[in-house]
Amino acid sequence: MSDNITFIGVGAIGLPVAARIAEAGHRVTGVDPRPEAAERAAGTRIESMVTNMSEVDELATVVVMVATPTQLTGLVDDALEQDLNGSGWIIMSTVGPDSVRTEAERLQAAGAMVIDSPVSGDIPGTGTGSLTLFTSGAPSDIEALGDVLDAVGPRNVVGERIGEGQAFKLVNQHLCAIHIAAAAEALNLADRMGLDPEKALRAVENGGAGSRMLSDRGPRMLALGQIEVHNSIGIFVKDAGMVVHTGHRCRAQVPLAEAANQRYRLAADMDLLTEDDSQVIRTYR
Template sequence: MKVAFVGAGAMGLPMARLVLRRHPVTVFDPDSARTAQLAAEGARAVGSAALAARGAEAVVVMVATPAQLERALFGDDGVHAGIAAGATVILMSSVGIDCVAEAGRRLEALGARVVDAPVTGGAVRAATGELTVLAGAAPGVLDRVRPVLDLVASRIAHCGDRVGDGQAVKLVNQLLCSVHLAAAGEALQFARTLGLDPAQVLATIESGAASSFMLSDRGPRMLDTGTPPVLSAIDIFVKDSSLVLAAAREAGAVTPLTEQAAALFSRAGRQGLGRNDDSSVIRMFQNAAQNP
């Protein structure tokens, strides 16, 4: 299958690398250094999303924000200008229900098929092909691109037949991730304040009832005395927690814990930490302890 990747960042690049093992891949990213890495491994790098989509049977779009998705799909040199009728666009960005549903309608009007397919698992699992795909699409449309998705995911969860159903489940996922991330930072700083060795506490509790993926994955980076590599930026959680709150308001859901976590991420962004790894959220608790 001829596959295009639009977006080769922390998630898109390792995913494209896995797909490249089995299928020819054409890739576009505004950062040519990223596409150069894939080109060195056999991918074809091009200068626009339109050129990437041209001739592709499946177009994977992995960008970070609604604005980036709009540009990637419908900008002057966007996917819309190169997509062929009958091709399938796999929208893997986490950008909210309404955004993806509207993009899906516009793409389908061009004759494309659309799979709403946000993922969970982070950059670590993107590199190993062990992501979970949260798919919203008619079963027949989803089945067409399973050969691609199976290379990047250990589980493909069919969340519903509508484009947007995957996004809805991802919002539930991000509610939990937001709260768990904030709680992990609070807990490890609490351990330090109690005079404990937080690394020892982490090793002790992460296998018990208080364990979570965010604690085990982010905890060691929270305790890193240097600057951890950016695997997922705080700005991503500013965006995702805001999407959760917007959907909650529209649905009439009560989300006080997410509101607190979102406020924490926003404050970290205002303090210049937005582009830091999201494990840096522990600094907010450290700063509060030092400046009560």
Template sequence: MTRVGWIGLGAMGGPMAACAARAGFEIVAFDADPSRIEGKAAASVAEAAGEDIVVVMVATADQADEVLRDVPTETLVVMMSTVGPAAVQRWAERWSIVDAPVSGGVARAGEGDLLIMVAGEDSRVERVRPLLDALARSAPVVGSEPGDGQKVKLVNQLLCGVHIAAAAEALAFAEALGLDAGAVREIVRDGAAASFMLDDRGERMVQGAFDEVKSALDIFVKDMGLVTDAARATAYPAPLASAAEQLYVAGRRAGLGRSDDASLIRVLRGDT
């Protein structure tokens, strides 16, 4: 497998496609913004979908629905977007799907250092295994049915979303106590309160580094909505996820949706 159709070259999709190209895959790419395309460009979704294997890396289930209208049913679709299990299960009734949502952020996407949560029939997964391995530090098979990967990704996003919100609340609390939030972060990150999000997003929070958008706040409005929707569908209460979701929604209402998600601290500070 050397030639892959690729639809979606946003903050994550662009670096991923570039990583795949460096690994030797010929990427035939389409994006709504043609300026994002480097290498071989497709003039339409249908042209990109002319390949035997097509990666879909768009932002929402609605966008994926639109894209799939132009994808032949015999095409093997690698769904790498975070769209929730219900959508992928519905698409799997018509298309051959490998469910493969990703986690790791923009920098790791460009380095082939992602976590990919893979689900699908064994033969389909094996067909795309070289591509997955080129993009990932780890690409475990988490289930045999499309949608299983999305379920694991929602657990991942619940933790990420709550951890970002907790970091924002803790650092804003430090400021409210009259402390230097940056100094407090340096102290507590060496103890039991340490987390990746306190390290990564916490640094941007205390520095006010919100203009370079590494992960937009709107992504967590979407993803925490997917988490709480799935929780309701199983009668699971998800109280922390629900509280975090409301903070992200408040951030969107304050005009921060396209800002880096570290700007969530501004909601806790009350300066939006």
């Protein structure tokens, strides 16, 4: 595939991922309508920034990291106005199985190859190539676009059908959403019982009650002052909601995900959408 990469969605996670791909030797053009996106990209190896996909001369290899299924649909609407025959698309957004299947079918009908490869990780991890990719698609397509995937994180091929990557990501987000909310609830319980929450965290994190989310988010839950954003609460408002919606559609019982989803929605009502997801603990105070 071409070394000319069009990267769509240069946000908090998208920017360091696009920069990582550029550092691997690809010529990256970023596409993002927000004026501040170009300012943030100025200190990276991203070659150029534009505000609309129509400003890109040729869509050879396209990496997509938009936020919602609606945005993905609009993006594909615009892309279909151009010649997509022979282009390669990597959809790294978390948009759910139904959305990615629908839009992949439209792209494939126009002659494009498509890989479903949502990513999991936090902002610091994007700069080290340590994101987890849940990749699905035709083996030949994955191989053709493999050098771009390898720049982002280790290949983690979970299936050959478009949509399987999204499904695996939803299982991942189900667990993450619950574990973060559970960590917040437990540390608040410790505090309300008169315990030192920091001591409680250290006492339990390496035992049977430990989890990666407890050890990673716990210290930020207990920190004072402005907390650096690694992943925003807004991500889990969207993703936990998607988990619940998908669970209902496939008739899976997801009561724990529903409870976690309600907690993130409460955080949104408290104007915490852009805060680090560890700050869901503030909904308990």
